[in-house]
Amino acid sequence: MPADLAVIGLGPYGLPLAQAAVAAGIPTLGYRTGPEADPLTPAEVRRMLATGFRTPTGPAGPAELGRVRTAVICAPTPPGADGGLDLTQVEAAARTLAAHMRPHTTVILESPVRPGTTEDFLRPLLEQGSGLRAGRDFHLAYSPSRVDPGNRDFTPANTPKVIGGLTPACTESAAAFYSRLTDKVVRARGPREAETVQLLETNFRHVNIALVNEMAVLCDDLGVDLWDVLRCAETKPFGFHAFRPGPGVGGHSVAQDLTGRAPHSLRMVELAQQVNAxxxxxxxxxxxxxxxxxxxxxxxxxxxxxxxxxxxxxxxxxxxxxxxxxxxxxxxxxxxxxxxxxxxxxxxxxxxxxxxxxxxxxxxxxxxxxxxxxxxxxxxxxxxxxxxxxxxxxxxxxxxxxxxx
Known part of the structure; x- marks a missing residue:
């Protein structure tokens, strides 16, 4: 059966998306972009393979990208040597896709990136490699990944998806795809707004963790039971959201302060990174x-x-x-x-x-x-x-x- 969807990048963002697509009955191809952590158990992957998920390999594998209607790039973007995000695997994914992409394909980027990446970085790669024009010959959009690995309460089906397309038609095409997976689709004004949603959500987590980490140090100095403080504080029904301290912040979502990349760096985020580190x-x-x-x-x-x-x-x-x-x-x-x-x-x-x-x-x-x-x-x-x-x-x-x- 010809695949309808290609997920490029099978790490913490791509595999859960592919899993949700397969569960929704969408024939799906998966492509690795490099070394990637596997967020699913071997049993979960076996169930996906048994219900139509394929991971083509060999020289002829990428050619199947030319037959899908939707391609979602979920390549990891780890911290780079300059403190920014390393887009090496996103670039490799884009070049591979562009070499085989046909008109009317919907391309969606889900990797965590800086605002402007979809238009200023991904779009030129796709256009130059395919000879097609975004917004005219193919649809291009950004959607922040909202995967919470290991969380059984929130799945792709009940987590709203934010979408920002290069044009209104691009947004609607991406919305039509995600509406097959989730109960609610939220349309952003464009890809930069959708990218900035991802930035805000990630930084919100890091800043609030930094606050409770500082509170942990303070409470230890004062002889105060922080955990009792949190237990009491989280009973407030408004104006407070409970976070927990810990030994450090791990994971794949990197806080971004945009230092040197925007007119105004996010000083609070920079400080949060220092506290958590x-x-x-x-x-x-x-x-x-x-x-x-x-x-x-x-x-x-x-x-x-x-x-x-x-x-x-x-x-x-x-x-x-x-x-x-x-x-x-x-x-x-x-x-x-x-x-x-x-x-x-x-x-x-x-x-x-x-x-x-x-x-x-x-x-x-x-x-x-x-x-x-x-x-x-x-x-x-x-x-x-x-x-x-x-x-x-x-x-x-x-x-x-x-x-x-």
Whole structure:
């Protein structure tokens, strides 16, 4: 059966989109743009393949792009050496698509990008490579990806999609596609507005996490229970949205302050990045202080890290703060080990970190256990009993069961 959709980029943005499309009965092709973290389980991918999802390979594979009606570019855009976003994989995806694209194709970019990228970067690549003109010969639009990996409450079907097309016809063509996947489509005035929606949503998360991270440090200095403060504050039915502190901010959505890229940089976002980047160091300081309070030194201490992924119940380690925390602890002379049900092996600074086979025995043996990620399989009440000393950076343990961030 000829495919109706091509998803280019099968990482944290592309695979969930392809999964939703296949579930909606849309014949879908998937193309990788490079090394990409896989947000789905092998069983989920097998179910997709069994219901019509295909990943053509070999020299003839990209030729099938010329037969789809819609192509969505979901290539990752990691931080670049200059502090901006690296568009290398977006460029590769665009060039591959342009070489095979036919008239009347709808092209949508979902990768996180700076405002203006769809028109100023992607459009020229597609037009030059295809000989077609955006807005006349093919439709071009931007839609911010709103995937929340591991969230079972919000799926593509019940999450509104924002769309901004180069022309009104481009917007409507993209809307017609997304209306097959979601209950609600929201039309932006154009691609720059849609790109800026993604910018605002990402920065909103980072700024608010930075605020509660600063509150965590302040509350520890004041001897105040931050987690009780949050419990009470989130009962306010207006003007407050609860965020939780943690050991650092990981994931694929990079905060953007637009420094040097716009007339006015986002100073609050720049500050938030600095605050969040300091959290791994703060966790290590708290760990060393706890050990010292119990008559032990970080040098030679046996420290067990629990959960080394960036998000609970996922195997994704993109920008996980666990790596910096382990590196700093090892540089202090600590003997670091880890446990994570989703990560069978882990290297830090090109050195393998020992994996604990028996969780409770390892916690009982360690001088300090640090909960970095709250995986669903962890019995935190049981761990708090077994561990000699437990530092909970997620506020997940029962009150009084551990030292909390």
């Amino acid at each position: 300091q959290m791994p160091r703060y966790v290590v300081q708290r760990a060393a202080a706890l050990l010292n309070e119990h008559g032990k030194s970080a040098r030679g201490a046996r420290i067990l890290l629990l959960g080394v992924t960036y998000k609970a119940d996922l195997a994704d380690q993109q920008a996980t703060p666990a790596e910096e925390i382990a590196t700093r602890l090892m540089s202090m002379g600590a003997a670091v080990s880890y446990h994570d049900p989703h990560i069978p092996s882990w290297n830090v600074a090109d050195r393998p970190v020992p994996r604990a086979d028996s969780l409770y025995e390892a916690a009982a043996d360690a001088d300090l256990t640090i909960l970095l990620q709250q995986h669903r399989t962890y019995d935190l009440q049981g761990l708090s009993v077994k561990a000699q000393l437990l530092l909970d950076t997620r506020g997940a343990t029962p009150t009084g069961a551990a030292h909390r961030l």
